[in-house]
Amino acid sequence: MNASRHRSMLLAVTGTALALSLTACQDGSGTKSSSAAAPSAPAASSPAATGTSDVTDATGSEASAGSTGASTGSSGATGKQAAASTPVCTAADVRVTAARQDGPPYTRIVLTAKNTTRHSCRLTGFPHIQFVESHKQDVAAVAKSKPAAPVVLTAGAPAYALVKLSNGGTDENNEPVSAFAVMLEDDSTVITVTAPGGEGIAVDPAKALTGYWTPELRNGADDF
Incomplete structure (x- = not known):
């Protein structure tokens, strides 16, 4: 009777250990799956995208300033061209x-x-x-x-x-x-x-x- 109870308890402990082992294996497999999916998440690239946006904005701003300068220069050139295109005064004028x-x-x-x-x-x-x-x-x-x-x-x-x-x-x-x-x-x-x-x-x-x-x-x- 004692031997039979002892065997039953041993089997129960063994079954429990096996169940825990299987559960642990399944949890590890799930963790691996979750880890493999992480690189595809876009969250990690978000700061880089923001930095690129800042650089782009700065570049755009500098380009805009350059354009303004070029526009001013061309405006000055246009003024000279307009003066040059004005007819020369004659004695009749x-x-x-x-x-x-x-x-x-x-x-x-x-x-x-x-x-x-x-x-x-x-x-x-x-x-x-x-x-x-x-x-x-x-x-x-x-x-x-x-x-x-x-x-x-x-x-x-x-x-x-x-x-x-x-x-x-x-x-x-x-x-x-x-x-x-x-x-x-x-x-x-x-x-x-x-x-x-x-x-x-x-x-x-x-x-x-x-x-x-x-x-x-x-x-x-x-x-x-």
């Missing part, structure tokens, strides 16, 4: 007058070219001036007075050119001038300009100089 620039002995005058049309025009270069019949060469131009940008005159707008007549000395070969000739760049039409003052002006053709046309007279660039 402007009225040229002269006024004294300083006091006695009046060594300088200022030429004003005013656009008298209803459209814009571009005033290029400098005035080609001949003061006296005995001196047929154009008055020399001062390079430092050349403006950096094209001079575009809208309707009614003026441009200026400073002109030196002489050094103001008593031993100069001055000649009295009551009117003189001016021509615009690329236009052979002669514009007759009346000299300022009732008695005209005194000019030494060998000392005379002219500045370029500019929207306004500038200290330094137009001092000569």
Whole structure:
């Protein structure tokens, strides 16, 4: 009886151990299956995707800034192209007058070219001036007075050119001038300009100089 009970208990313990062993095997197999499925889960790649998005955004931002710069550059280029496409002023487009620039002995005058049309025009270069019949060469131009940008005159707008007549000395070969000739760049039409003052002006053709046309007279660039 005791031997039979002992055998029964042994069998029960053995069965229990076998059942636990089988359960453990099944749990291990399930764990393996779960572990094998883990690499396919997208959660691990999520931070990398966010980082890529940040880099992309930064790159996009830099590209956008670059585009803006390029756009600004092209806008500046477009402005220059627009100025270059503006028709050049002719003698028929402007009225040229002269006024004294300083006091006695009046060594300088200022030429004003005013656009008298209803459209814009571009005033290029400098005035080609001949003061006296005995001196047929154009008055020399001062390079430092050349403006950096094209001079575009809208309707009614003026441009200026400073002109030196002489050094103001008593031993100069001055000649009295009551009117003189001016021509615009690329236009052979002669514009007759009346000299300022009732008695005209005194000019030494060998000392005379002219500045370029500019929207306004500038200290330094137009001092000569």
